[in-house]
Amino acid sequence: MADHDLLIEKLGRAITPVTRPWLPHWRVIAWIATALPCGIAASVWLNRAHTDWSQAGAVWSILQLLLTFSAGTLAVRNAFLLSIAGQRPLSWKWFAMLASLWLVSTLLNLHLHHAPRIAGHEEETNCYLFMVVVSAPMVALVIGYLRRTRTLFPARSLGAAGTGVACMALTLLSLCHPTHISLADLLMHIAATATIVAVTIVLGYKWVSLAD
Incomplete structure (x- = not known):
């Protein structure tokens, strides 16, 4: 097109208003x-029971x-x-x-209050499965929020987002987990956290990168 003014005019008419994103704290x-709430809704499908805060180790769990x-x-x-x-x-x-405070408090709880193990006990929450399932809608939401602004550092942003989701999954888990803890529980918590962070980065990289 030889008429640059006409091209600029056409492009100007095609431009739509850009909605300014919320400030980071409001987005959080x-x-x-x-x-x-989405994580809680996802947990309905899992085998779980509410935490008995009268048990030993409740202070550590809180x-x-x-x-x-x-x-x-x-x-x-x-x-964000x-x-x-x-x-x-x-x-x-x-x-x-x-993270250090959490690990120290967990190890102290593990040392002071040993979790009883009952063979065939079906009421116990599967820590790994619970965290992965409740994190699924939270991962989708955080990727959607990041896609709104994109980022020059997709791996760092998604890594931080995945860590945040994993922490929130742990928070929900504490509401339906015995206040005492075992070494197997701790290892499952760590494994689930690593899984959530990795999945968030892999699934979200294309969607939040400015290079896309």
């Missing part, structure tokens, strides 16, 4: 308000719940901050501190 609040929820909130916030140029995400040192 909105995500939590939608993701947790501490772990608070730590995982806090870490999940901050990790999702970091994922990384998707916006010029924003400064929270340092990894904060997450290392929270």
Whole structure:
């Protein structure tokens, strides 16, 4: 087209208004308000029972719940901050501190309150399966939120998002898990966390990358 002014005019008429994304903290609040109910709904299909907070080790379980929820909130916030140029995400040192506190409290709970093992006990929650299932809708939601703005650092953003989802899955698990814990439980929690983070990165990379 030789007439550049006409081309510019046509392109200008085709432009639609761009909706400004919410501030990161509002996006975090909105995500939590939608993701947790979806995770709870997904857990309905699983074999689970509500936590008996009168059991030994309840104080440790409450501490772990608070730590995982806090870490999940901050990790999702970091994922959203990384998707916006010029924003400064929270340092990894904060997450290392929270993870260390969670691990220490878990090991202390494991040492002080041994989980009873009953052969053929069907009421016990399968930790790995629970975390993976409840995380599925939360992963889809966080990828959808990140797709709204895309990101120059898809692996970092999705890694932070996956970590946040895994922490929220652990938070929900604490509501239907005995307050005592076994070594097998701890290993399943760690394995499920690694799975959730890896799946989030693999599934979301194409959708949130600016190069797409």
